[in-house]
Amino acid sequence: MILNQFLILAALLFCMGVYGLLVRRNAVMVLLSVELMLAAVNINLVALEAFWQTAEALGQILAVFIITIAAAEVGIGLAIILLIFRNRRSANVDELNLMRW
Amino acid sequence: MGFEDWAAEPLNWVFLAVALATTISGLRVVTSPNVVHAALFLVAALAGTAAIFLLLAAEFLAWVLVLVYIGAVIVLFLFGIMITRAPTGRDEAEVDHQRRLPAVLVSAALFALLSWGLLSQWGDTTLDRVTAGTPTSVLAEGLLGRFVFPFEVVGFVLLAALVGGITIARRDLSPAEEKERESR
Numbered sequence: 001m002i003l004n005q006f007l008i009l010a011a012l013l014f015c016m017g018v019y020g021l022l023v024r025r026n027a028v029m030v031l032l033s034v035e036l037m038l039a040a041v042n043i044n045l046v047a048l049e050a051f052w053q054t055a056e057a058l059g060q061i062l063a064v065f066i067i068t069i070a071a072a073e074v075g076i077g078l079a080i081i082l083l084i085f086r087n088r089r090s091a092n093v094d095e096l097n098l099m100r101w
Numbered sequence: 102m103g104f105e106d107w108a109a110e111p112l113n114w115v116f117l118a119v120a121l122a123t124t125i126s127g128l129r130v131v132t133s134p135n136v137v138h139a140a141l142f143l144v145a146a147l148a149g150t151a152a153i154f155l156l157l158a159a160e161f162l163a164w165v166l167v168l169v170y171i172g173a174v175i176v177l178f179l180f181g182i183m184i185t186r187a188p189t190g191r192d193e194a195e196v197d198h199q200r201r202l203p204a205v206l207v208s209a210a211l212f213a214l215l216s217w218g219l220l221s222q223w224g225d226t227t228l229d230r231v232t233a234g235t236p237t238s239v240l241a242e243g244l245l246g247r248f249v250f251p252f253e254v255v256g257f258v259l260l261a262a263l264v265g266g267i268t269i270a271r272r273d274l275s276p277a278e279e280k281e282r283e284s285r
Contacts, residue, residue, distance in 0.1 A: 001110065001112055001113060001116065001156070001227070001228045001229075001231065002107070002223075002225050002226060002227050002228060003223050003226045003227070003228045004219055004220060004223045004224070004225065004226070005113075005116060005120070006116075006153065006157065006228075007219045007223065008215075008216050008219055008220075009120045009123070009124070009153070011212055011215040011216055011219065012124060012127075012212060013123065013124070013127050013146070013150075014211075014215070015208040015209070015211050015212040015215070016124075016127045016128060016130070016131050016208065017127075017131070018204075018207065018208045018211055019131050019204050019205065019207075019208040020130065020131030022198075022203070022204035022207060022208070023131070023197050023198055023201050023204040024131070024196060024197060024198075025196055025197060025198055026136060026185070026196050027185075028136065028178065028181045028182050028185055029136060029139060029196060031178070031181075032130055032139055032140060032143055032178060033130070033131055035143060035147075035170075035174070036127055036130055036131070036143065036146060039146065039147060039150045042150065042154075042162075042166075043150060043153055043154075046153075046154055046157050046159045046162060047157055047228075049157075049159070050157040050158060050159070050228060050231045051226070051228055055239075056239065056242070056243040056247065057235050057239045057240055057243060058243070060159050060161070060162050060235060060240055061240060061243045061244060061248055063159075063162055064162065064165065064240070064244065065251065065252075065255055067162075067165060067166065067169055067170075068255045068256075068258075068259055069255065069258065070174070071169055071173065071174060071259065072258055072259045072262035072263070073262075074174050074177055074178070075177065075262055075263050075266045076262045076263075076265055076266045076269070078177055078178070078180070078181040078266070078270075079265070079266035079267070079269040079270035080269060081181060081185060082181065082184060082185065082269075082270045083269050083270060085184070085185045086272070091185040094198070
């Protein structure tokens with residue numbers, strides 16, 4: 001196995017997440033794309049950890065932190081989307097122009 | 102390392118199959134017109150990620166991913182999709198913006214840039230030190246030793262985020278309803 005096959009797979013997943021982030025209208029779908037990008041970051045961390053083999057497995061510990069923060073992000077993000085949907089009857093990001101100048 | 106050497110290693114074919122499945126399901130996550138299908142394809146993409154972790158000898162992390170993401174986060178997503186599906190026939194053809202070309206250009210350019218950087222930096226550096234798995238005790242000693250403070254902080258962040266999520270999402274009673282509840 002070479003290192004680059006993992007890193008390029010992660011780059012591919014990240015770019016697909018960027019595409020979804022730009023093109024989706026539903027806010028829940030935007031969050032799904034963000035999850036894809038976070039998975040790509042985790043692959044990067046674990047692959048580089050497997051390359052360097054640090055004594056404390058630092059890359060994997062960082063990935064644990066990222067997974068935790070991602071769970072918190074999904075919980076609070078969905079709560080915010082729920083509230084917006086209840087108030088505006090829509091969860092489409094391009095219709096939320098209340099604070100647009 | 103030539104392609105013959107690469108192809109002679111059986112793990113690389115496992116990687117190829119997993120990477121293909123992950124890429125296809127990731128593509129369906131961002132292109133599927135059906136929102137529920139997109140969430141279910143994310144399950145497949147994350148399962149592929151967990152398989153990649155197994156290939157990289159990160160067993161604990163792979164099962165954490167399966168438990169936390171496939172077990173909990175996706176359920177939360179499906180819940181959110183079901184609640185925010187607009188009742189008035191907002192059809193599924195509208196989940197994407199009409200102008201997709203700029204997004205395709207941005208992500209393709211980003212991918213070209215990233216892979217150029219990766220190829221010029223790493224070339225065909227081999228990953229031959231992946232042998233046995235990472236012992237979970239190493240992770241445990243890291244998390245409860247050197248990183249115990251960030252670990253506690255992240256636990257507190259999770260608690261605060263979930264309490265905040267409940268506070269944000271619960272419906273407040275109107276004054277009339279509140280009066281009624283108090284008089285009961």
